Amino acid sequence: MTDELWQDEVYTLVHFASKGFFYPFLDYHLPNNHMLFSALLAKWWFPGCSTIYLRTLPLCIFLITLIIYPFVATRIAGRSAAFFALFFFGVSPITQNFALQIRGYSVSWLPILISLLSLATYVQNGIWYWGLAYVFASAISVAIIPTNIFFCGIFVVWGWIQILFDSKRKFNDYISRLTIITIGPLLGFIAYAYVLNDFFSLSQKKISPWRWLAILKHWFWATSFDFIFFLPVIGFGFILLFKKTLRKNDFSVGEISTNLSLIVSTFFIVAIWVVIFPNPPFPRNFVPFLPVWFLMAGYLASLGFDCLFHNKPHASKFILLVLMAISIFSIIHRNNSTFSKINTEFPQDLRRQYYHENFYPSQAAFLLKKMAGNGSLSVLTDYDGIYCLGYLLNNSDKNNLKLLHYKIWKYKVNDSQSLPRFVVTHSFSELKRILNSVGISSVRLTIK
Numbered sequence: 001m002t003d004e005l006w007q008d009e010v011y012t013l014v015h016f017a018s019k020g021f022f023y024p025f026l027d028y029h030l031p032n033n034h035m036l037f038s039a040l041l042a043k044w045w046f047p048g049c050s051t052i053y054l055r056t057l058p059l060c061i062f063l064i065t066l067i068i069y070p071f072v073a074t075r076i077a078g079r080s081a082a083f084f085a086l087f088f089f090g091v092s093p094i095t096q097n098f099a100l101q102i103r104g105y106s107v108s109w110l111p112i113l114i115s116l117l118s119l120a121t122y123v124q125n126g127i128w129y130w131g132l133a134y135v136f137a138s139a140i141s142v143a144i145i146p147t148n149i150f151f152c153g154i155f156v157v158w159g160w161i162q163i164l165f166d167s168k169r170k171f172n173d174y175i176s177r178l179t180i181i182t183i184g185p186l187l188g189f190i191a192y193a194y195v196l197n198d199f200f201s202l203s204q205k206k207i208s209p210w211r212w213l214a215i216l217k218h219w220f221w222a223t224s225f226d227f228i229f230f231l232p233v234i235g236f237g238f239i240l241l242f243k244k245t246l247r248k249n250d251f252s253v254g255e256i257s258t259n260l261s262l263i264v265s266t267f268f269i270v271a272i273w274v275v276i277f278p279n280p281p282f283p284r285n286f287v288p289f290l291p292v293w294f295l296m297a298g299y300l301a302s303l304g305f306d307c308l309f310h311n312k313p314h315a316s317k318f319i320l321l322v323l324m325a326i327s328i329f330s331i332i333h334r335n336n337s338t339f340s341k342i343n344t345e346f347p348q349d350l351r352r353q354y355y356h357e358n359f360y361p362s363q364a365a366f367l368l369k370k371m372a373g374n375g376s377l378s379v380l381t382d383y384d385g386i387y388c389l390g391y392l393l394n395n396s397d398k399n400n401l402k403l404l405h406y407k408i409w410k411y412k413v414n415d416s417q418s419l420p421r422f423v424v425t426h427s428f429s430e431l432k433r434i435l436n437s438v439g440i441s442s443v444r445l446t447i448k
Helices: 007-015 035-044 051-077 079-091 093-098 106-125 128-144 148-164 171-192 196-203 212-247 256-276 283-308 313-340 361-372 383-392 395-400 406-412 428-437
Strands: 377-381 401-405 422-424
Touching: 007 035, 007 383, 035 051, 035 128, 035 171, 051 079, 051 106, 051 256, 051 283, 079 093, 079 283, 079 313, 093 212, 093 283, 093 313, 106 128, 106 148, 106 171, 106 283, 128 148, 128 171, 148 171, 148 256, 148 283, 212 256, 212 283, 212 313, 256 283, 283 313, 361 377, 361 383, 361 395, 361 401, 361 422, 377 383, 383 401, 401 406, 406 428, 422 428
Parallel strands: 377 401, 377 422
Antiparallel strands: none
């Protein structure tokens, strides 16, 4: 709650949320604009509000997500799977990392889960208000982040599979449901109607330095590393799922076939994403799918445990508690060891991303103002410094402190005699990059 705002959070506030409720729908110069969330944040934010107050908004949405998650997981995969899924999701460093961010990633969890729950129920019984709930929730998720259309696409394929491969149903009876299932998420793009040209233009640009193979490897690593001792059980559950599906073709919600089809739909849509979008996103674009991913992992873990420890409830509970304790201990230990070390690299992975780790903008701003006194001071910095420090400084401070981005200084000034005396950045690797960029490569850094 008290974590200082990171670069992207400040950018969202300054360029979108601070300009009113409707402004985010009129400006899409960068994908940082998670439209519907930016509009909601515009109603929540006010000048001078604290970081704790700002993070209360995603906190409230996250708490609602935690309440609804077990119900969704139980409805889709059963009570045992819901227990595993809630554990994975609740203690994962990715959840801890993104839950309170002033971005749209964690806020997307709630509408995505609601769309999954309502879709499953709507396909089964065809009650109109469940169909309406699905359309509303899926459209909202896409209006928050456009790449959420792929996760909704997983649900669309899943819904089609449930109908097409279920011998108990007649296809003609479900045409209206299939139409609603398919169209629902697409309505979310109405939010981008005014900025459609910018939206399509940005979608064709290579913004992320990541490659698809690296993204997928990192996603598997980040979501499984802390639960490594559960992986054999999950793998066994995956094999068991295929065997049971061959024996029992039941596409009712919560049954074997429908859960296998959800997994198959996931891999199918991701494969399509890779093919039609050669410019990969950032790994964090997968974060909205995190609760569904852990739901599938929880289902496989429950299958594995039920089979391995059938009629052995005491042994099952003991081993489960041991594995959970190991996961929690390793997460706590790794977090403590990470923050106790000097940050030599800017954290970009899903488990650490956005933490300042030894960079405290409020302290840096205080020291700079103290050193400037009544005079003026030029400071060379990067985007993190420009936005994080700039957000903390009031108008009078900005008159005394000149924050200069090192790339702009290099191409506009490029005079060693006027090189600012101070450099502010978030990591030593970035400091070296800045100094090398402006022609100072022989500096020896000493850490005290």
